[in-house]
Amino acid sequence: MAQVDQGFFDKLAQTIVDCDKQACIQLVKEGLANGVDPLEMIDRGLGRGIKKVGEDFGAGWCFLPELIGAADAMKEGVAILDEAIKASGKSRKSLGRIVIGTVKGDIHDIGKSVVAAVLQANGYDVVDLGIDVPQEAFIQGIKEYQADCLGMSSLLTLTIQEMGMVISKLKESGLREKVKVIVGGAPVTQDFADEIGADAYGHDAADAVQKVARLLGRQ
Amino acid sequence: MRGFSGKRVGTSFPITDEECEQIHNAAVRILEKGGMRCDDPRASKLFEKVGCKLENDGRLVKIPERVVQAALKTCPSQFTIYGRSAKTDYDVVIGNGDVHFATVTGRYLRDIRTGERRKATRKDAVDGARLADALENVHGLYKAVMWLYDEPPIINSQILVGEMMKNSEKGMTWVYNTGAEHEVSDLIRLWEIAAGGKEALKKKPHVLGHVIINPPRVVDVHYTDWMIGFVDAGIPITVYSATISGATGPATLAGMMVQVIAETLALVVLTQAYKPGHPLCFCSFNTSMDMRTGLWSFGNPEYATIGAGIARMARYYGVPTVAFGICDSCDTDQQTGYEKAFTLMTYALAGISLTWTLGGMAGFNFVTWDQMVLDNEVVTYLGHYLKGIRVDEERLSEDVIMKVGPLPGSYMREPHTRKWYREEFLIPELSNRDFFETWERSHKDLQEKAREKALRILDTYESKVPLEVQKEIDDYLDHVRKRGDVK
Numbered sequence: 001m002a003q004v005d006q007g008f009f010d011k012l013a014q015t016i017v018d019c020d021k022q023a024c025i026q027l028v029k030e031g032l033a034n035g036v037d038p039l040e041m042i043d044r045g046l047g048r049g050i051k052k053v054g055e056d057f058g059a060g061w062c063f064l065p066e067l068i069g070a071a072d073a074m075k076e077g078v079a080i081l082d083e084a085i086k087a088s089g090k091s092r093k094s095l096g097r098i099v100i101g102t103v104k105g106d107i108h109d110i111g112k113s114v115v116a117a118v119l120q121a122n123g124y125d126v127v128d129l130g131i132d133v134p135q136e137a138f139i140q141g142i143k144e145y146q147a148d149c150l151g152m153s154s155l156l157t158l159t160i161q162e163m164g165m166v167i168s169k170l171k172e173s174g175l176r177e178k179v180k181v182i183v184g185g186a187p188v189t190q191d192f193a194d195e196i197g198a199d200a201y202g203h204d205a206a207d208a209v210q211k212v213a214r215l216l217g218r219q
Numbered sequence: 220m221r222g223f224s225g226k227r228v229g230t231s232f233p234i235t236d237e238e239c240e241q242i243h244n245a246a247v248r249i250l251e252k253g254g255m256r257c258d259d260p261r262a263s264k265l266f267e268k269v270g271c272k273l274e275n276d277g278r279l280v281k282i283p284e285r286v287v288q289a290a291l292k293t294c295p296s297q298f299t300i301y302g303r304s305a306k307t308d309y310d311v312v313i314g315n316g317d318v319h320f321a322t323v324t325g326r327y328l329r330d331i332r333t334g335e336r337r338k339a340t341r342k343d344a345v346d347g348a349r350l351a352d353a354l355e356n357v358h359g360l361y362k363a364v365m366w367l368y369d370e371p372p373i374i375n376s377q378i379l380v381g382e383m384m385k386n387s388e389k390g391m392t393w394v395y396n397t398g399a400e401h402e403v404s405d406l407i408r409l410w411e412i413a414a415g416g417k418e419a420l421k422k423k424p425h426v427l428g429h430v431i432i433n434p435p436r437v438v439d440v441h442y443t444d445w446m447i448g449f450v451d452a453g454i455p456i457t458v459y460s461a462t463i464s465g466a467t468g469p470a471t472l473a474g475m476m477v478q479v480i481a482e483t484l485a486l487v488v489l490t491q492a493y494k495p496g497h498p499l500c501f502c503s504f505n506t507s508m509d510m511r512t513g514l515w516s517f518g519n520p521e522y523a524t525i526g527a528g529i530a531r532m533a534r535y536y537g538v539p540t541v542a543f544g545i546c547d548s549c550d551t552d553q554q555t556g557y558e559k560a561f562t563l564m565t566y567a568l569a570g571i572s573l574t575w576t577l578g579g580m581a582g583f584n585f586v587t588w589d590q591m592v593l594d595n596e597v598v599t600y601l602g603h604y605l606k607g608i609r610v611d612e613e614r615l616s617e618d619v620i621m622k623v624g625p626l627p628g629s630y631m632r633e634p635h636t637r638k639w640y641r642e643e644f645l646i647p648e649l650s651n652r653d654f655f656e657t658w659e660r661s662h663k664d665l666q667e668k669a670r671e672k673a674l675r676i677l678d679t680y681e682s683k684v685p686l687e688v689q690k691e692i693d694d695y696l697d698h699v700r701k702r703g704d705v706k
Contacts, residue, residue: 063510110466114513157372
């Protein structure tokens with residue numbers, strides 16, 4: 001592996017802080033071409049960048065648009081690096097893999113996307129399955145990404161019932177013990193989460209991050 | 220039932236006439252070139268019928284300006300939401316230049332008797348409807364509470380509307396709640412029972428229905444169900460978008476205006492295609508996201524400003540506007556006071572016909588009956604501001620000025636004073652105007668005074684809805700409960 005000066009990693013981190021997806025991709029590719037260790041690029045570069053954005057967000061120096069922009073840039077860079085890591089036969093330790101989505105019958109996108117971005121900014125790998133997600137797609141997503149945690153969102157009084165059905169499906173598929181389940185959305189309450197057998201209820205994005213950290217033992 | 224009126228209503232807008240045209244032209248370009256996604260073949264067919272171009276197997280609708288203009292031409296400039304009282308005039312004319320106020324809702328409420336903050340129940344829907352019925356400045360009702368946590372979700376809307384129909388004779392408004400299979404047909408049946416039959420509802424609709432776009436730029440299936448349901452039943456509608464600036468809409472207010480007006484015009488085209496001449500109005504429900512938390516924020520200046528802009532565009536198109544006058548504050552505090560005051564003033568000066576505001580806080584999350592009583596008083600303040608200074612010969616008061624002054628002399632014993640002060644001054648019922656020393660010695664908190672008034676009303680109030688109508692509603696609710704929707 002090539003010896004790289006700190007300046008390169010600083011620049012890499014800065015692409016995340018700047019929400020500059022293109023610069024991030026370009027720099028990551030440059031690094032790979034120059035033989036820089038992909039794991040090191042994540043640890044000393046992208047990871048440091050997202051951590052800085054997360055801290056700034058916590059301090060009220062930047063807000064959701066920057067957080068989401070940074071998370072998007074991070075995702076692009078990590079995707080390229082993950083390929084390289086895989087190709088080299090190594091693996092990357094993740095704080096946790098989370099599959100998230102809005103349940104079938106519900107097309108509300110924003111709350112779930114905010115939670116996904118805040119989780120990413122806190123160092124988790126998040127796969128966002130989108131909106132109107134059928135039960136099977138959740139199951140498949142969990143299998144495919146070897147998720148540690150499933151996040152489900154719903155904003156409608158009737159579609160929240162769908163969350164319970166996904167949990168039943170998890171049991172049928174033998175996945176329930178392998179994955180923690182957190183739910184949220186306007187009509188969802190702690191009582192409801194208990195009733196359907198979810199592991200946690202997050203009342204907003206910040207709460208969701210805390211609950212996920214607790215569920216995955218990352219506190 | 221007249222609202223508040225005055226020379227200042229509809230005099231202040233955040234956009235100029237020229238800017239109206241700029242926004243309109245941009246909105247039309249969006250509709251013509253970008254179009255709307257349409258998930259419902261019934262809606263696609265209606266768009267096609269009036270000359271819109273379908274693409275992508277009918278899932279993308281491109282709307283030419285001439286179609287928009289033709290649809291706007293058939294919209295009436297005013298319509299009435301009728302009251303159902305034989306004795307009292309509760310009719311509210313939307314678009315007659317008056318400013319009206321209605322209640323708003325909450326998932327949680329503070330129990331008026333115990334002070335406990337808790338989830339809403341069926342009994343709360345009864346209380347909310349009764350209090351709204353009793354308060355003199357409530358011109359209409361929104362959902363008394365958002366959900367009945369003690370009733371099954373699948374029949375929640377039916378029971379909520381049933382209780383409202385049993386306990387108030389004022390007009391109400393309805394937004395899609397659960398999406399349950401029988402929600403549309405059951406609610407229309409309940410409104411028919413309350414009106415005295417299908418034809419009676421058509422003749423004197425006592426409901427304003429909501430038909431909403433899913434932003435950005437999607438005509439939603441559920442709301443097409445509702446549009447058809449409302450229009451077939453003869454219920455006037457409000458068409459609007461529920462766009463969040465920075466999330467489901469652009470982060471500039473001008474950009475919001477363009478997207479929201481485009482989306483709203485798409486619904487104008489859709490409803491007028493289904494039934495030309497069906498009464499409709501625009502609505503303010505487009506705000507910014509709080510970028511710190513992702514909260515759908517409603518107490519911010521952007522919200523009311525966009526609302527006033529929508530009112531200006533609606534005036535340009537010749538249709539009325541209604542609005543949600545909700546806030547972010549989570550309790551009955553200063554923030555609720557100033558958020559509502561700024562928003563309501565902005566709306567009223569922009570001539571918005573009806574605003575759902577009384578009682579509610581924290582978006583649609585929290586409601587208290589003491590706040591409803593207080594808001595009932597707050598709008599009397601607003602009413603006085605709207606009057607402005609009425610200038611006529613008698614009010615100019617030259618004679619009495621000549622007579623009384625210069626000192627010594629006082630206006631206190633003049634008949635002129637006795638004649639005018641009640642009309643020209645606001646004398647509030649609950650707001651404090653004690654001398655400071657009197658107040659310091661002892662006083663009752665404003666919220667407590669409001670709470671006592673609400674309790675006084677609720678402890679003695681009896682519904683004026685005829686018993687046979689109440690029974691028919693109960694019978695229908697029984698039928699709904701036994702039908703087997705509840706698993």
